[in-house]
Every structure is written in structure tokens, then in C-alpha cells.
Amino acid sequence: MSNEMQERHISKLTKDTVALILAGGRGSRLHELTEWRAKPAVFFGGKFRIIDFPLSNCINSGIRRIGVLTQYKAHSLIRHLNRGWSGFRHELDEFVEVMPASQRTGEHWYVGTADAIYQNIDILRNQGSKYVLVLSGDHIYKMDYGLMLAEHARTNADMTVACIEVPLPEATSFGVMNVNEDNRVIGFDEKPKEPQHVPGNPERALASMGNYIFNTEFLYQLLCDDADNKESSHDFGHDIIPNLIKEHTVQAYRFKDIKTGGDAYWQDVGTLDAFWRSNLEMADVTPQLDLYDDSWPLLTAQSQLPPAKFVFEEKDRKGVAYDSLVSGGCVVSGATVRGSVLFSHVYVHTGALVEKSVILPDVDIARGCKIKNAIIDRGCNILENSEIGYDADADRAKGFRVTENGVTLVTPEMLGQEIHLLREAKKQ
Numbered sequence: 001m002s003n004e005m006q007e008r009h010i011s012k013l014t015k016d017t018v019a020l021i022l023a024g025g026r027g028s029r030l031h032e033l034t035e036w037r038a039k040p041a042v043f044f045g046g047k048f049r050i051i052d053f054p055l056s057n058c059i060n061s062g063i064r065r066i067g068v069l070t071q072y073k074a075h076s077l078i079r080h081l082n083r084g085w086s087g088f089r090h091e092l093d094e095f096v097e098v099m100p101a102s103q104r105t106g107e108h109w110y111v112g113t114a115d116a117i118y119q120n121i122d123i124l125r126n127q128g129s130k131y132v133l134v135l136s137g138d139h140i141y142k143m144d145y146g147l148m149l150a151e152h153a154r155t156n157a158d159m160t161v162a163c164i165e166v167p168l169p170e171a172t173s174f175g176v177m178n179v180n181e182d183n184r185v186i187g188f189d190e191k192p193k194e195p196q197h198v199p200g201n202p203e204r205a206l207a208s209m210g211n212y213i214f215n216t217e218f219l220y221q222l223l224c225d226d227a228d229n230k231e232s233s234h235d236f237g238h239d240i241i242p243n244l245i246k247e248h249t250v251q252a253y254r255f256k257d258i259k260t261g262g263d264a265y266w267q268d269v270g271t272l273d274a275f276w277r278s279n280l281e282m283a284d285v286t287p288q289l290d291l292y293d294d295s296w297p298l299l300t301a302q303s304q305l306p307p308a309k310f311v312f313e314e315k316d317r318k319g320v321a322y323d324s325l326v327s328g329g330c331v332v333s334g335a336t337v338r339g340s341v342l343f344s345h346v347y348v349h350t351g352a353l354v355e356k357s358v359i360l361p362d363v364d365i366a367r368g369c370k371i372k373n374a375i376i377d378r379g380c381n382i383l384e385n386s387e388i389g390y391d392a393d394a395d396r397a398k399g400f401r402v403t404e405n406g407v408t409l410v411t412p413e414m415l416g417q418e419i420h421l422l423r424e425a426k427k428q
Helices: 003-015 028-034 052-061 075-084 113-118 121-125 145-155 168-173 216-228 236-247 272-281 392-397 419-427
Strands: 017-022 065-070 095-100 131-136 139-141 159-167 175-179 185-190 201-215 250-254 266-268 309-311 320-322 331-333 336-338 353-355 370-372 374-376 408-410
Touching (some): 003 145, 017 052, 017 113, 052 139, 131 145, 145 201, 159 236
Parallel strands (some): 017 065, 159 250, 320 336, 374 408
Antiparallel strands (some): 131 201, 159 201, 175 201
């Protein structure tokens, strides 16, 4: 098939696809960082939210019919979607729609990933698509879903599961697939204690990314059968995939870097350590995930903000930042920032030092503060001469959370600043 014919084939497939993003996750391993927001609404990369990555992937892949299934503390997520993702042409059958747990099929909320889609099955039927692309809203990556759709169509699969190789010790946190030489899934274990390694490589396992493609009519019947099964937990990983591989064709789609053919970038930022590390990686000289790639733009809701400003160049008072991402509306006034990520509206005052830290929006860091190896949540006011991240025991004594790897999380509530209760509508 010529390149032009291949592009037309993929374009037809993507136009005949509805994407459903599962964005109801609690994100409990992020602790207080998700106390007031769902995990997909958590900030990432200096100006984005996690949900922006699968949404941008859809748009860049040519998929413009998208439903976002919300549930847990979805206010900030819904506001973000309304502000940044509502400009689609409905007369062209394009949309990004919020699909909350509206109890259309019963009195319960979403009880599993499969049930979340089942509860919206009547809405899906009205779309008339040939394929349904189910996506996790929790991960950081750039992926052309059109290539996965083409592979799904080529293999005539009933279901295709996107997968990526991970180190064997990490595979206990994922659904692990066993495949044959044709990448057909012949075994699946959800978060196994002893993961099956990739054939020929005892150090790697094939993990599910939580992204699936179904033939639409097949999915409808599947969901109805699962809803009637009283023994099911109504989850794709626990119930659907293990049952399907016995009698139907389930294909594994290996997610690779298009340019190199090697491992593609994909991160589950579900822990504080992973969230901190992955954000800081964005400030590397050549990060594996390129935020500056014009061929694959990342879209988001953006405020109209002035440029970041660095002021004072005096002997003992310089406003500078090294190896860092600094977003619009930030002011670094006679302070030093190293190897850090500053989201919008962060003010760092004279004499302060911020190192290897992730500072979320609307944070004020007063004079003389020293902060390192930290995550500072939105809206914190750090008082003069505070030290954070230098003494784990002292941080814990102040009520901050310190991870096993020594990353300190600070939220307004930990500082006695109840901004979420007083200004939730404005700040979330």
C-alpha cells in the first residue's frame, strides 16, 4: 500500500471512531495532591493537565468525537474541559463531551471501567461509529491512535490492547500480557505477583497501557453480557480481557517510537515520586517527551498571562533560573531557581532558592526560603525563611508528607491555609 493510500485508510478509520477517555480516577497514591481534584485534572509539565495528553493525542490522530467519563471530584476537570476543549464544530459531528456517572442504567455510580462505558451505551449507539477507542486518562505520552486502528483493522481483531514493555519488577502494577508470534494475546494477568516475561527477554514484561479498541457492535454485546454477570466486577482488566482471550481474537499492539523503533515514552504518574520525577524530566536538555514538537502540539486551556519575568542583576540579588521550565505570569525576583518546574503565577521573592522542585500554580515563595526536592501544591503561601526538603524529620513534624525517596509534598491545608474550602470555585 502506498503512503498516500495508507494515509487515506487511516483517515477513514479515525473518522469512523469514537474515543472514550476514562477520567474518573481517584488517584489515591498521589495522596493529598488529589484531595481536591481527580487524577486526570492534576497539573503536569508547567502548563498542562494530565487529561490534555490523551485529548491531544486524539486530535492529532484525527479523532474528533470524544467523550470524557468523569466521576471522582470532577469539578476542576469539567471546568478545564469547558474552558479549553469546547471549541468544536458540532455541525461537523465534532465534540468533546463530559459524560458523568448519570445513573442512566441504574442507581449506582460507575463501579468499573466496563460499567462506565455500559452506562453510556445508549449515547454511543446514537453516534453510529464502527470503532470505539477506550483510553485511560491517567498517563503521559504522545501516541498516534490511527496506527493502532490500522493494525486492529488489518488483523480483523475483536479487541486490540495497546501495550508497552516495562522492567519486570515494575510489571506487578500493570495488567501483563502473554502473546504468541503474531502478537495475539493468549494470556493476561492483572497486577500479577510473578509477571510473565517477554519471550527471549527475562528482564521485561509486556504491560497493558489501558488503551483498547473494539468493534462497536461487538463491544455493545460484550458490555450487555458483562452487566448481566453478577459475578463480574465490570472491569476490563479483571473481567473482560481474561474472558475474551478464550474464544475471541484479542491482539496486542506494541507501542513504539515511530522515529527510532525503540521504546516510546509512556509514564504512569500515579505516585508522588513518579509525578515529581516526570515533571522534572521535562526540563532536561533533550527530554524523551518533547513538549516543543510543532508536529504534535499539546493543547490545553490557557489563561492570558504576561511573559515570565526575571528581575534584578545586582551583586547579591539576581533573578535567575537554570535548567528549568518557567510558565507565564511567573516572577523570579532576586531569587534562584535550579532544575525545577514553575507553573503559572508563581512568585519567588528575593533571596529564595528553589531546587529540583515542582511548584504548581498560584504559589508565593517569600524572601529567604529554601526549597528542594519538593512538590508545592496550588495556592500555597510559603512564609519567609522557610526550609522545605532539607530535613525529612523536620518536614514530617510540620505535617508535610515525605515519600520513601525523600520528596516532600506541601499543600495549603498542611500550612493551615484552607484555600480550597474558602475559594474552591475560584481556584479549582
